[in-house]
Amino acid sequence: MEVLDTSIANVSLPHIAGSLAVSNDEATWVLTSYLVSNAIVVPISGWLSDVMGRKRFYMMSVALFTISSLFCGLAPSLGILVVSRIVQGIGGGGLASSEQSFLADTFPPSQRGTAFAAYGVVVVVAPVIGPSIGGWITDNISWHWIFLINVPVGIISLILVQLLVVEPDALEKERRKRLRKGLKVDGFGFALVALGLGCLEVFMDRGQRDDWFGSSFICTMGLIAAVSLVLLVVWELNRKDPIVDMRLFGVFNFATCFMMMMLVGVIIYGSTQVIPQMLQEVFGYTATDAGLTLTMGGMLSLVAMMMAGVLSSKVQGRWLLAFGFLMQSVGMWIYSHFNVNTAFNQFALARLAQAVGIPFLFVTILTQSYAGLKPERYNHASALMNVARNLGGSIGISASQALLAQREQFHQARLVEGLNPLNPNYVEGLQQIGATLGNPGTGGDPSQTQLATLYQQMSTQAAMLSYIDVFRALMMFMLVAVAMAFLLKPMKGGH
Structure with missing residues (x-):
């Protein structure tokens, strides 16, 4: 539900704006507020989990996410909705990293691939089907229910976690030992995280809308983000008990996996944003049909995810990653040969190529990122992997939209x-x-x-050519990623 909520509200913004009597631009803060608070909490979720206990922190995150979803659905004004979305983002920020840590602790290295495969299906499919579900709920019920639907799911989750999830004894002993020594809160580090990632998320999310460096507000956000993140790295490397464990980047495979996960975020979120937009603008699809087109590869992704889980313990990760990135580049190559008369079967072929490749990327990266790490570092590792995915997603969406706008102007001028x-x-x-x-x-x-x-007709052709340029750019990134995959060192045992 947390991953779904990053995209489910996108198509409902016009309805929200009309219902609350605000402009469409003001309504976009419903998206930005969630992304900013989520971006701040994700990197520190590992530290919070260490201090509070993983199970306790996870249940508090679920409760916060559920209660704030209720307030989002009942919000009578934009201000209350934005505040509720901020709280929802805080709750959601602690979910993904805790879930991955639970899996890493529960399953031995030989079985983690299969476990992450099952989990990965949700993470990969949710942002794809989010707009479709959000559109259907908004059209047939009400936009309020895109938030209220989280409430019963959250309550059931709390009950199941309380009954089924067990905190590892070793981690609980380590937590109590740390607390007996005295809890040291890295306040300055937290402030740098909040400023750095919060301002970076605003910079990415609103840059294209506010004309990037033509806006003093966007320039200020970018400058604050850059300075804060540089200071954060220096500060955390000199802390004995850091709020964000930057020393993990000293582990070569982890650092490589972090970069790879960023690229996965770029391709998943970038293409998920651009493809339905193209289908509606150039080919005249409805929002619902465009969303359904993205879900075509869902079943194939499920099968591929299971295959990736099994192969992760038998084949070197570098080969699985190379295959996954290669399939993404094949999908982008097919998209780059589209024209305004392209048949539906070509959409299906391109989407299926993506559907096959993404599971191999997600499963392999998560499995390899934990290799060689001690269990007490799993929380921080999970947090940083989610930062990588979210950061890559923000870059993918912002860069693709900026390139799309610039190239459309170029092609339109040439065609005129x-x-x-x-x-x-x-x-x-x-x-x-x-x-x-x-x-x-x-x-x-x-x-x-x-x-x-x-x-x-000329405007449509200019739009089509600009989408082709975006797909070519994504294809080149994925081909570079294929080569980067071989930087990954084999795990002990050859995998």
């Missing part, structure tokens, strides 16, 4: 150059449109109608 009466293709195009439309005779200048139709 051809709209010249001296250009035979221009004249022929007008004649074909005129023949298709016939002589209206019911009002309107036929030449104006023809020009308007031709301009619409």
Whole structure:
């Protein structure tokens, strides 16, 4: 539910804006507020879990997420909704890292691949189906229920965790030992995390909307984020009990997995944002149909996820990663050959290529990231892996949208150059449109109608060319990632 909530509200923003009598731009803070608070809590969730106990911290996170979801659904104004989303992001920030730590503790290294595979299905599929579910609920019930649906799920989760989840004795003893020595809160480190990641998330989320460096607000956010994150690294490396364990980056495989997880975030969130947008703008799909198109590979992802779990203990991780990134590049290559007349089977083929590859990336990275680490470092490792995924996702969405806008302007300017009466293709195009439309005779200048139709076709072509440029850029990133996969050192035992 936490991963789903990162995207489920996207298509409901116009309804939320209308219901609460605010502008669409103001309504986007419903998304930004959640992402900012979530980004702040995720990196410190490992430390909080160490201090409070993993099970206790997880249950508090679930409770906070559930209660805030109730307030989101009942919010009578934008202010209350945004505050509730901030609290919801705080609760959600502690869920993913705790869940991964539970799995790492429960299963031995030889079985972790299968465990992470089952868990990975949810993480991979949720952001894809989020817009579809959100759109359906909003259209058929009410936008309030995209939040209220979390309440019964959260209550059931609390009951099951209390009954089934057991805190490892070794970790509980370590926690009590640390508390007996006196709890030292790294307040300055927390402030740097909040400023650095909070401002970075605002910079990424609102940059394109506010014209990037043309906005003093965005420039300020970027500067604060850069300075804070540099100071955070220096500060935490010199702390005996850091709030974020930066020393994990001294483990080569972990650092490599962190970079790989960022790339996974780029491709998953970047493509998930761009593809439905293209289907609606260029091909005329409805929001629901565009969302359903993304879910086509769901069953194949499930099968591939199980295969990846089994193979993770038999095949070197570098080969599995290379295969996963290669399949992503194949999917992007297929998308880059689209045109305005592309048939549906080509969408399916490209999406299936992605669906096969993503599970191999997710399972392998999580399995390899814990290799060689002591159990007491699992919480911090899980937190940083989720930071990598979220950060990569923010970069993927922001970069793809910025490139899309810039290239669409470029292609439109180039295509306009051809709209010249001296250009035979221009004249022929007008004649074909005129023949298709016939002589209206019911009002309107036929030449104006023809020009308007031709301009619409040109705008569609410019949009299609800009999407192709984005897919080519993503394809190149994935090909570079294929080579980077071989940086990963084999685990003990050859895997």
